[in-house]
Amino acid sequence: MHAGNTHDAATGGVMPAIHQSSTYAYPALREQPEHIYTRISNPTRDAFERAVAELDGGARTFAFASGMAASSAVLELLEPGDHIIGPANVYGGSFNMLKAAGEARFEVSHVHQNEGPQAIEAAWRGNTRLVWMETPSNPLMHITDLKAAAAVCTARGALSCVDSTLATPLATRPLALGCDISMHSVTKYIAGHSDVLAGTLTVSSDDLAARLKAVRNRTGGVLASLDSYLALRGLKTMALRVGRQFGNAGRVARALQEHPKVAQVHYPGLEDHPQHDLAKRQMDGFGAVVSLRLRGDSNAPERMLNALELFTIAESLGGVESLAGFPPLMSHSAMTPEAREAAGITGNLVRLSCGIEDAADLIADLHQALERI
Numbered sequence: 001m002h003a004g005n006t007h008d009a010a011t012g013g014v015m016p017a018i019h020q021s022s023t024y025a026y027p028a029l030r031e032q033p034e035h036i037y038t039r040i041s042n043p044t045r046d047a048f049e050r051a052v053a054e055l056d057g058g059a060r061t062f063a064f065a066s067g068m069a070a071s072s073a074v075l076e077l078l079e080p081g082d083h084i085i086g087p088a089n090v091y092g093g094s095f096n097m098l099k100a101a102g103e104a105r106f107e108v109s110h111v112h113q114n115e116g117p118q119a120i121e122a123a124w125r126g127n128t129r130l131v132w133m134e135t136p137s138n139p140l141m142h143i144t145d146l147k148a149a150a151a152v153c154t155a156r157g158a159l160s161c162v163d164s165t166l167a168t169p170l171a172t173r174p175l176a177l178g179c180d181i182s183m184h185s186v187t188k189y190i191a192g193h194s195d196v197l198a199g200t201l202t203v204s205s206d207d208l209a210a211r212l213k214a215v216r217n218r219t220g221g222v223l224a225s226l227d228s229y230l231a232l233r234g235l236k237t238m239a240l241r242v243g244r245q246f247g248n249a250g251r252v253a254r255a256l257q258e259h260p261k262v263a264q265v266h267y268p269g270l271e272d273h274p275q276h277d278l279a280k281r282q283m284d285g286f287g288a289v290v291s292l293r294l295r296g297d298s299n300a301p302e303r304m305l306n307a308l309e310l311f312t313i314a315e316s317l318g319g320v321e322s323l324a325g326f327p328p329l330m331s332h333s334a335m336t337p338e339a340r341e342a343a344g345i346t347g348n349l350v351r352l353s354c355g356i357e358d359a360a361d362l363i364a365d366l367h368q369a370l371e372r373i
């Protein structure tokens with residue numbers, strides 16, 4: 001609520017104004033104003049960035065026009081020929097980004113990072129400069145041990161960057177665990193209302209901040225002031241929303257686990273999740289995404305999704321309304337079938353993003369839809 005102390009300095013407004021100006025007047029030629037040009041800085045965006053920096057516990061936050069714009073900026077910190085170690089299960093858009101990066105300028109490997117730091121060490125090369133992590137992973141909710149992974153990166157001299165979107169800054173603080181960069185698709189839980197696209201990078205040091213500042217000024221994918229305002233407004237109620245959403249997801253996961261038409265439920269809050277103990281140590285709460293594998297024929301996911309009434313079939317996650325999707329056709333459609341198979345994104349997998357509705361209503365909706373498969 002109070003992160004970043006975002007009151008408007010000029011007027012005392014409890015919320016900052018939406019500073020809708022692309023440029024700023026110089027008092028005289030050699031007297032630079034505090035803000036020069038909105039691609040470089042903007043008072044509304046600064047207020048949002050201060051709030052995220054405090055939540056993430058970092059030296060500085062940079063807000064971008066989308067999560068993917070933020071992620072892509074991290075790759076600009078590397079040199080051609082550098083090697084990146086990514087996760088086997090990762091958001092489809094990030095998989096795409098790493099695939100294109102591997103084809104154009106870098107070397108890229110994907111490893112099962114949830115199996116522990118030894119999986120990362122085994123893939124290490126002399127030119128490894130970045131370990132890209134995502135925890136919990138989308139959609140399988142794999143958990144990576146960030147403290148152990150960060151220790152490997154620090155010892156061997158590579159950057160560690162964590163897509164912490166599904167955890168939120170309230171549940172996991174990658175920088176406190178030794179990682180260099182914490183990334184969020186703000187579009188999801190931080191903004192929280194499915195009405196804005198945004199992304200952030202929070203860095204651990206002033207040196208990284210200076211390097212990323214130069215990248216962002218050069219590449220220009222900044223968050224606009226109106227969207228910064230919306231993201232900040234959303235951030236102020238994040239604790240309430242996320243608390244409710246995580247609680248709903250836990251109840252939904254347990255209800256699905258007992259259903260005869262469900263073969264498997266992926267949710268780190270369940271005792272049988274392979275990294276449940278790690279999730280308990282590393283996270284405050286277990287997230288609000290639940291994925292499930294259905295029994296039945298290959299059309300079962302489609303029949304279930306089309307029968308849902310309260311869950312909306314849509315891309316994205318993290319908003320106040322519950323959403324449901326079929327990763328092979330939606331969030332992970334750009335992956336080849338082989339890459340999906342290797343990542344465990346099979347044809348019977350459904351992803352749920354739990355919103356703030358009443359948990360009993362969500363469970364009733366899932367039960368009636370499961371009856372129809």
Ligand SMILES: Cc1ncc(COP(=O)(O)O)c(C=O)c1O
Pocket residue numbers: 066067068069091093094134138163165166185186187197198199316317
């Ligand atoms: C885990 C994760 N990271 C990154 C992104 C990309 O964010 P954006 O859609 O804001 O570009 C998404 C979007 O679904 C995501 O789920």
